[in-house]
Amino acid sequence: MSLRHALLGLLVDRSGSGYDLMKLFSTSLGNVWAATQSQLYGELNRLEAAGLIEVVAEGPRGRKEYALTGAGREELHRWLTEKEGEKPQRNEMLLQVFFLSQLTKEQSVEWLLHQADVAAGQLAALTRLDASIDWDGGPISLGGRLALEYGLRLRAMEEEWARWAAGQVIGPASPEGAAEAADTADGS
Amino acid sequence: MSLRHALLGLLVDRSGSGYDLMKLFSTSLGNVWAATQSQLYGELNRLEAAGLIEVVAEGPRGRKEYALTGAGREELHRWLTEKEGEKPQRNEMLLQVFFLSQLTKEQSVEWLLHQADVAAGQLAALTRLDASIDWDGGPISLGGRLALEYGLRLRAMEEEWARWAAGQVIGPASPEGAAEAADTADGS
DNA sequence: GAGGCCATGTAACATGTTACATGATTGT
DNA sequence: ACAATCATGTAACATGTTACATGGCCTC
Numbered sequence: 001m002s003l004r005h006a007l008l009g010l011l012v013d014r015s016g017s018g019y020d021l022m023k024l025f026s027t028s029l030g031n032v033w034a035a036t037q038s039q040l041y042g043e044l045n046r047l048e049a050a051g052l053i054e055v056v057a058e059g060p061r062g063r064k065e066y067a068l069t070g071a072g073r074e075e076l077h078r079w080l081t082e083k084e085g086e087k088p089q090r091n092e093m094l095l096q097v098f099f100l101s102q103l104t105k106e107q108s109v110e111w112l113l114h115q116a117d118v119a120a121g122q123l124a125a126l127t128r129l130d131a132s133i134d135w136d137g138g139p140i141s142l143g144g145r146l147a148l149e150y151g152l153r154l155r156a157m158e159e160e161w162a163r164w165a166a167g168q169v170i171g172p173a174s175p176e177g178a179a180e181a182a183d184t185a186d187g188s
Numbered sequence: 189m190s191l192r193h194a195l196l197g198l199l200v201d202r203s204g205s206g207y208d209l210m211k212l213f214s215t216s217l218g219n220v221w222a223a224t225q226s227q228l229y230g231e232l233n234r235l236e237a238a239g240l241i242e243v244v245a246e247g248p249r250g251r252k253e254y255a256l257t258g259a260g261r262e263e264l265h266r267w268l269t270e271k272e273g274e275k276p277q278r279n280e281m282l283l284q285v286f287f288l289s290q291l292t293k294e295q296s297v298e299w300l301l302h303q304a305d306v307a308a309g310q311l312a313a314l315t316r317l318d319a320s321i322d323w324d325g326g327p328i329s330l331g332g333r334l335a336l337e338y339g340l341r342l343r344a345m346e347e348e349w350a351r352w353a354a355g356q357v358i359g360p361a362s363p364e365g366a367a368e369a370a371d372t373a374d375g376s
Numbered sequence: 377g378a379g380g381c382c383a384t385g386t387a388a389c390a391t392g393t394t395a396c397a398t399g400a401t402t403g404t
Numbered sequence: 405a406c407a408a409t410c411a412t413g414t415a416a417c418a419t420g421t422t423a424c425a426t427g428g429c430c431t432c
Contacts, residue, residue, distance in 0.1 A: 001390080001391080002278070002280050002283055003391080003392090005283065005284075005287075006283055009283070009286060009287035009290070012287065012290060017410090017411075017412090018411075018412070018413095019410060019411050019412080022411095029283075029286065030277075031277065032277065032278070032279050032282040032283050032285075032286060033277075033278050033279070033280075033282075033283045034276030034277055034278060034392095035392085036392070036393060036394080037412090037413095038392085038393075038394080038395090038413080038414085039391080039392060039393080041411090041412060041413060042413085042414095044412095045413095059410095059411090060400070060401060060402095060410080060411085061399075061400045061401065061410055061411045061412080062399090062400080062410095062411060062412060062413095063410075063411060063412085064411090064412085076287065076290060077290060077291075079284070080284055080287060080288070080290055080291055080299070081291070081295070081299075083302070086306075087280065088222030088420090088421090089218075089219065089220065089221075089222055090190070090220070090221050090222060091220050091221070092190050092221075092275070094220040094221075094335045094338060095190055095193065095194055095197070095217075095220050095221045096267070096268055097220075097331050097334050097335045097338070098197060098217065098220060098331040098332060098335055099193075099197035099200065099264065099268060099331055100268070100330065100331045100334070101330055101331055102197070102200060102264060102265060102268055103265075103268055103269070107269070111268070111269075114271070118274075142288065142289055142356075142357070143285050143286040143287055143288045143289055144286060145356070146285050146288070146353045146356060147282045147285045147286055149349065149352075149353070150282060150285070150346075150349050150353075153345050153348075153349050154342075154345065157341050157342065157345045158338075160341075161337065161338050161341055164337070165334045165337070165338075168330075168333070168334060169330070189418080189419080191419080191420090205382090205383075205384090206383075206384070206385095207382060207383050207384080210383095222420095223420085224420070224421060224422080225384090225385095226385085226386085226420085226421075226422080226423090227419080227420060227421085229383090229384060229385060230385085230386095232384095233385095247382095247383090248382080248383090248428070248429060248430095249382055249383045249384080249427075249428045249429060250382095250383060250384060250385095250427085250428080251382075251383060251384085252383090252384085276392090276393090
């Protein structure tokens with residue numbers, strides 16, 4: 001139930017409407033937590049019913065501007081300090097890796113190099129994002145910087161891993177791969 | 189809908205009952221894709237209704253042993269070769285990082301070092317797992333090894349990142365942190 | 377015959393996705 | 405007036421979680 005906490009966190013130091021919050025999910029925050037518009041408005045209503053946020057202003061087009069209540073601030077703090085057990089993990093890419101043997105060696109290598117390219121592309125996108133943000137002393141900026149650095153390290157790791165894995169598939173010594181033996185200069 | 193594909197993948201080179209498959213999810217495969225017993229039995233029935241698997245034997249206690257059909261094998265292959273757009277990402281730990289400024293510096297550092305310990309523990313667990321598996325020529329073993337290596341690199345990265353992040357929180361130069369200034373020997 | 381494992385399932389609920397619906401306001 | 409953007413919502417469906425229900429088989 002972390003969408004709830006994402007919303008509380010965003011409302012900590014500025015009030016905003018669902019529409020405002022949506023824009024944050026589509027940009028910076030979307031890199032660590034995704035949410036659809038549909039989900040967001042529903043959750044805002046539930047948060048208000050639970051007394052964790054309240055409407056502090058109403059604007060044109062039915063705009064409702066929300067702010068944290070004391071209870072909301074407490075809940076956010078509780079969530080940040082609790083230690084929880086490990087959550088179930090899911091990584092579709094790794095699931096596919098598990099069953100990579102269903103493909104031919106050539107297909108597997110191609111697949112892994114594609115993953116490397118995807119990771120490289122994500123790394124480039126994060127690098128661009130990094131350059132585009134002015135890291136002045138905003139309140140979210142420390143956390144944002146740390147999260148971004150995680151992303152940079154993660155994608156770099158993924159690219160390296162995928163290229164390494166492609167090498168593993170080809171094999172430390174692949175004697176039967178005669179088709180691609182263009183050069184006979186492999187020593188030792 | 190990847191639970192479906194996880195089941196297809198597991199049934200590729202050996203038939204098995206829901207109970208058998210459950211055990212795989214609680215051990216090796218559980219590291220990349222989690223599933224509950226409840227979900228699993230439901231999905232098996234749906235897969236059979238869709239003609240992707242079939243009951244090849246019935247045993248005691250209502251045991252039903254499933255095997256892939258041709259259509260199931262095709263679907264698995266399709267899933268492995270399709271290129272899909274990026275899925276919504278969610279990482280609760282990073283979400284918390286985003287809002288770390290709600291804690292004091294001391295609390296933030298403690299929190300980050302705790303994350304480092306968690307990652308280190310996971311790394312140790314994977315290392316133990318690695319040592320316990322005999323990597324003979326099983327059909328799943330190549331994919332399993334690659335996935336495990338990903339996990340090892342990921343957790344190592346996470347630990348390093350968390351320790352680095354703790355350093356960032358303390359600050360490149362923290363003039364007002366007088367309490368911990370035990371040594372005055374910081375050069376430059 | 378009793379306890380432990382084998383084996384499958386249902387029900388209630390929470391969370392997330394996709395598509396659609398509705399309309400106000402602003403700028404040109 | 406027209407389009408773009410602002411703004412909130414509902415409905416149907418898919419996926420995932422937790423708890424409970426039911427009973428057969430095997431070994432000691």
